[in-house]
Every structure is written in C-alpha cells, then in structure tokens.
Amino acid sequence: MTKPVVVGVDGSPSSLDAVETASGEARIRGAELRLVHAFGRSSAHLPAGGPPWSPAGTGVRELIDGTLAVAERRARDAAPHVAVTRDVTLGDPLAVLEIASRTASLVVVGSRGLGAVGGLLLGSTSVHLAAHSHCPVLVVRGRPHPAGPLVLAVDESPVSGHAARFAFTEAHLRGVGLTLLHVCRPGDPEAYDGPADPPFVTYDEALLRTKAEHVLDTVLAGRAERYPDVTVTRRTVVGRVRHSVVEASAGAQLLVVGARGHGGFTGPLLGSVSQAALHHAHCPVAVVRHRSSAPEADGPPPDRTGTATGEPRP
Structure with missing residues (x-):
C-alpha cells in the first residue's frame, strides 16, 4: 500500500500552495493526502476564551475547522479523486510533522508561515524539518516552470x-x-x-x-x-x-x-x-x-496514476 503524502496546514497562503502541490503529489502516486494541523501550546497563539491545552476551547475548534475546510477545498479542487483525511494534533509543529514523516512517502510544506495557530514555517523551521524528517521533504517556494525538467x-x-x-x-x-x-x-x-x-x-x-x-x-x-x-x-x-x-x-x-x-x-x-x-x-x-551507508536498491518504477495537472494517463 502506498504511504500517504502529508502536508502541513496553518491557513497561510504559503501552506495552501503546499496543499495544492501535495494534492498533485498524492495523485501521481495513487496515495492518500493527509492534512496535518499542529495545534501549538502557546496561549499567545490562541483566541481568547479557551485554555492553551484544549483545542475544544471557545472559538478554537471553529478556527481549526475553518482552516482545514479551506485547505480541503483547495485539495479537492486540485485533485478531485484523491482521498483526503484531516489530522489535528496538539503539540509542537516540528515534532508533529517529524512524527508524521515516519509513515509518509513525502512531507510537503510551504516556505513561509504566519506563526499563528499551528504556525508551521517561521525562520529556519523548514530547514530544521528537512534535516530531521524520516522521508523526503518538499518545500514549496519560488515559481516552478510547468514545462521545465x-x-x-x-x-x-x-x-x-x-x-x-x-x-x-x-x-x-x-x-x-x-x-x-x-x-x-x-x-x-x-x-x-x-x-x-x-x-x-x-x-x-x-x-x-x-x-x-x-x-x-x-x-x-x-x-x-x-x-x-x-x-x-x-x-x-x-x-x-x-x-x-x-x-x-x-x-x-x-x-x-x-x-x-x-x-x-x-x-x-x-x-x-x-x-x-x-x-x-x-x-x-x-x-x-541520507540515513545509512548506502541507498536502498531501486525497485521497479511505480505506476503513473496521473499527470501534474491531474488528468489520468492513458
């Protein structure tokens, strides 16, 4: 079974771009897309009225649900046939994504985050995640050339x-x-x-x-x-x-x-x-x-289930 593609979601424009890219990666792999929202502990990042350790606090659940709903719509628009799941986790975003990478084929993140609820990428966070992930990390930045190599x-x-x-x-x-x-x-x-x-x-x-x-x-x-x-x-x-x-x-x-x-x-x-x-x-x-002295042997090429634009291959 193909491992899922994990994407970090914090509601920022950068993370939504990452969701769209991750949707394409899940599509061509024939994999599930997993939206991961890490709910930080800092009370400075939470709306007033809810304790910092409880995502069920006043206004917090609505905020999270709204963030993930927008991300899921973006994912389904980009890849309508990809299965999408949501995962809201209490904890440090770096630690949450590092743990998620242990069972993923790819982790996708944006290059910038808001640093608000579940803020994912601030400063050197993307560098730190790429250095400690258990699977490849794709950081969405710049302007990819659709026809480029x-x-x-x-x-x-x-x-x-x-x-x-x-x-x-x-x-x-x-x-x-x-x-x-x-x-x-x-x-x-x-x-x-x-x-x-x-x-x-x-x-x-x-x-x-x-x-x-x-x-x-x-x-x-x-x-x-x-x-x-x-x-x-x-x-x-x-x-x-x-x-x-x-x-x-x-x-x-x-x-x-x-x-x-x-x-x-x-x-x-x-x-x-x-x-x-x-x-x-x-x-x-x-x-x-690189985690070992030699790379694993290449297996047979995987089946191509779709193109970068989501159209099925003949």
Missing part, C-alpha cells in the same frame, strides 16, 4: 544515491525530463596545477570535467535502464556550488538535493548547499535525507 544536484557522496532514487521516481511519475547537475569546484585539490593556494591557484578544467563525468556515470548506473521513459540531461559546471545549484533551479519544476541529516532534534542542520537551495531556489525544493 527536474534538476538533481549530484556530488560524489552516498547522499546522491538516495536523492537520485527519489529524483528518477519523481521524474517518472511526472512524465518529465531529469537534469543531472554536478558542480566542479576549482578549489578541488585533485585539480591543482601548481603549488599556489586559492584564489591564485590554476587548475586543470579538463581533469575536473572528467571527474564530473565519472560522478554522473555512478549516479546513472542502472537507472537509465530502469527508467527508460525518463530523458536524462547531463550538465557539469565549474564554479561555486551553492550559486550554481540555485542558478540551475531557474526554469525547473523541482530541485532535488541530498542531505546528511542526524536523528532527533539535537543534531546539526542541513549542509550549506541544501540550506541555500531552501532559502534561494527559484522553484520548489525536495530534500532527501
């Missing part, structure tokens, strides 16, 4: 294997092309052409690009045959990694990046490239966490 940022670490599995599956489900991007850093010691230190070092660009092609070959190994319907474009760039990844997101439907997150809520946040993508990308960003 998915872009996967690739490096030589095991993280790329996990991110690649998600990216190929997502491209297959959406029926779009996939661009594999590897950024070659001039400061790579293997490419030094002399004893000088950066920024005065000269480097062998041909060596950098040869190394980049090897990295892309590793990510592609076996996947081109497993996903024959996904058109792959290889792209190598020499330059600054964060800037190049953000720049590549322009004109894309989705940017996929890997991350070395740590369990619990005491570990460090995401790496600088993932954080830069979440804060500055021109399109939505999916962050895929």
